[in-house]
Amino acid sequence: xxxxxxxxxxxxxxxxxxxxxxxxxxxxxxxxxxxxxxxxxxxxxxxxxxxxxxxxxxxxxxxxxxxxxxxxxxxxxxxxxxxxxxxxxxxxxxxxxxxxxxxxxxxx
Numbered sequence: 758x759x760x761x762x763x764x765x766x767x768x769x770x771x772x773x774x775x776x777x778x779x780x781x782x783x784x785x786x787x788x789x790x791x792x793x794x795x796x797x798x799x800x801x802x803x804x805x806x807x808x809x810x811x812x813x814x815x816x817x818x819x820x821x822x823x824x825x826x827x828x829x830x831x832x833x834x835x836x837x838x839x840x841x842x843x844x845x846x847x848x849x850x851x852x853x854x855x856x857x858x859x860x861x862x863x864x865x
Contacts, residue, residue, distance in 0.1 A: 759785045763793075763820045763845075776822050793820070793845040796854050805842035808858055815857055817850045 758767045762777035764785060772781050796819075799805040805821045812819045823842045846854040 758783060761785065763822060765822065777820060792848045794848050794851050796844050796846050796851065797858055799842045799844065802842045805844050808844055811857055812844075812846065812850075812854055815853070817846055817854050817857070819844055819846045819850075819854070821845070 758769055758771055758781040759765070760767070760774035760777050760779060761782050762779050763774065765774065765776070767774070767781055773779070774781055797805075797808065799808070802821065802823065809819050809821055821842050821844055844858075
């Protein structure tokens with residue numbers, strides 16, 4: 758199973774990508790290839806979502822990929838033991854996004 762948004766692959770018993778909030782599909786459609794780059798790792802979803810919103814305000818596409826529990830089961834705690842959330846942007850937006858994230862104040 759695959760997420761049509763972030764293109765992550767899941768086991769067959771998972772049917773929903775909680776990171777992208779969409780149902781999974783059996784195969785990915787032919788899409789334009791986008792090279793996603795990790796921009797920052799956060800200790801939880803709240804600061805990652807705040808940073809993603811700041812990028813969205815600047816029309817920079819992004820997605821958050823969580824750890825296994827948050828991705829598979831939708832557990833998005835602030836900082837569950839060992840929990841993390843990684844913010845990704847397309848490579849062509851990396852420099853501009855880095856500048857925005859560096860100026861974005863989240864204690865993390």
